[in-house]
Amino acid sequence: MEHSAIQLILQAGYVVKAVIAILLFFSVVSWTIIFYKWRHFTKADKESYNFLRVYESTQNPKDLFSSSKKFTVSPLSSLFRSVYSEKTYTERDELKRMLRRYSALESAKLERYLNFLATTGSTTPFIGLFGTVWGIMNSFSGIGAAGSASLAVVAPGIAEALIATAIGLAAAIPAVIAYNYYLSRTNRMIIEMEDFAEELVDYILKH
Secondary structure, X not given: OOOOHHHHHHHOOHHHHHHHHHHHHHHHHHHHHHHXXXXXXXXXXHHHHHHHHHHHHOOOHHHHHHHHOOOOOOHHHHHHHHHHHHOOOOOHHHHHHHHHHHHHHHHHHHHOOHHHHHHHHHHHXXXXXXXXXXXXXXXXXXXXXXXXXXXXXXXXHHHHHHHHHHHHHHHHHHHHHHHHHHHHHHHHHXXXXXXXXXXXXXXXXXX
């Protein structure tokens, strides 16, 4: 193929190259976040399942606290440890307020880095479009200077410009899909944490 994608990028102007570099940065960081969140959510789900099994079979909060230390990623385990460690509550309403505060902190941990995926999905297509428009402007300037508008003259410049849009979409599409998927998993975990917090009130006050 006479004009490969790499050749077109190398032949692009400085502005288009800068746009492509920005898009590649967004793409690399997004994929890093995607793989990180996949491992984090998978481990959190597994640890939460195992922690609940221990919670259901353990009557002594001190024993549960000791066992929970090995579940470092589970939001349910972290919620229990945080509340149990304070021991400053004296009544049900105070305990509920404390649980809401720590639940909010755990929710923020689950939502960490998702904003970058949302930003990547919403902005990279427009950044790529900017690079395309700029490249097409340069192509038409070259056509005017050459005094010819044949396909052989126009095609390489247009193809070079459209590379920026293609890279922008390639960065945006996985980011949008991952954001929606991880947001759904985050919301599910938050609901599980809220349900567990309700049970935890009775468990702690009872023991």
